[in-house]
Amino acid sequence: MVGLIGKNIGMTSIFLKNGENVPCTLVQAGPCYIVQIKTIENDGYSSIQLGIDDQKIQKINKSLLNHFKKAGLSPKKKLLEFKVNKVSDFILGNLINIDFFKEGELVNVKGISKGKGFQGVIKRHNFSGVGERTHGQHNRLRAPGSIGAGSDPSRVFKGKKMAGRMGNKSVTIKNIKILKIDINHNIMILKGAVPGNKNSYLMIQKKEWN
Structure with missing residues (x-):
C-alpha cells in the first residue's frame, strides 16, 4: 500500500x-x-x-x-x-x-x-436504560444497570461496556x-x-x- x-x-x-x-x-x-x-x-x-x-x-x-x-x-x-x-x-x-x-x-x-469526552452507556454503547419512570424508578432512566454477580465471579470482567472516554x-x-x-x-x-x-x-x- x-x-x-x-x-x-x-x-x-x-x-x-x-x-x-x-x-x-x-x-x-x-x-x-x-x-x-x-x-x-x-x-x-x-x-x-x-x-x-x-x-x-x-x-x-x-x-x-x-x-x-x-x-x-x-x-x-x-x-x-x-x-x-x-x-x-x-x-x-x-x-x-x-x-x-x-x-x-x-x-x-x-x-x-x-x-x-467522558460519556455514559447510552451515548457510548447505545444502551436503552434500565426502565421506564414507573414503579418507583425516578433516577434510573440512563443508568447502566447491574454489571455482574456479587458472589461469583465477585469481580467485573475486563472489556465490560461501561461509561468512559468516547472517540479520539x-x-x-x-x-x-x-x-x-x-x-x-x-x-x-x-x-x-x-x-x-x-x-x-x-x-x-x-x-x-x-
Missing part, C-alpha cells in the same frame, strides 16, 4: 450524472515530500516517510531538524509512514503529488475520530470512492464522511502502483 497525507477541509454534497445528490468530503491530498526511506537492511522493513505542510524552525528540536536536512527539506508539520515493496522506486526529498490517484477508484482513509481513536474507513480530483489545487472529493475534525490530517492509501 502507498498513498498520501491529506487534510480534511470539510463536507458538502454534489450531484452525480444520474441526478443523485450524495454527501462527500473535500480533502487536500498533498503535496507531500519524501522525508525518509527505510529499507529492510537498515530498519528491518521497507517504507517511505512522507511529510506535509511547512513548520516553523523555532518549533522543531535539533534532532528533528537534522532529520529534515538529510532529505534537503524544510521542517514539516505532519509525518506518516507508508509501507512499500520497492523502495528503489522513490528518491529522498522528491515530491509526491495527487496525480497518481484516479477518479472512480477506491481508497482507505485513516484518521483520528472526533473526541466526545484511530479509525480506518475502507473502500471510499473518489468522486472527483482537482490536480491543480490538490483537492480530492471522497464519497461519504471520513474520521476527524476539520483541518485534521488523514492517511489516504491505495494499492501500490506498478
Whole structure:
C-alpha cells in the first residue's frame, strides 16, 4: 500500500450524472515530500516517510531538524509512514503529488475520530436504560444497570461496556470512492464522511502502483 497525507477541509454534497445528490468530503491530498526511506537492511522493513505542510524552525528540536536536512527539506508539520515493496522506486526529498490517484477508484482513509469526552452507556454503547419512570424508578432512566454477580465471579470482567472516554481513536474507513480530483489545487472529493475534525490530517492509501 502507498498513498498520501491529506487534510480534511470539510463536507458538502454534489450531484452525480444520474441526478443523485450524495454527501462527500473535500480533502487536500498533498503535496507531500519524501522525508525518509527505510529499507529492510537498515530498519528491518521497507517504507517511505512522507511529510506535509511547512513548520516553523523555532518549533522543531535539533534532532528533528537534522532529520529534515538529510532529505534537503524544510521542517514539516505532519509525518506518516507508508509501507512499500520497492523502495528503489522513490528518491529522498522528491515530491509526491495527487496525480497518481484516479477518479472512480477506491481508497482507505485513516484518521483520528472526533473526541466526545467522558460519556455514559447510552451515548457510548447505545444502551436503552434500565426502565421506564414507573414503579418507583425516578433516577434510573440512563443508568447502566447491574454489571455482574456479587458472589461469583465477585469481580467485573475486563472489556465490560461501561461509561468512559468516547472517540479520539484511530479509525480506518475502507473502500471510499473518489468522486472527483482537482490536480491543480490538490483537492480530492471522497464519497461519504471520513474520521476527524476539520483541518485534521488523514492517511489516504491505495494499492501500490506498478
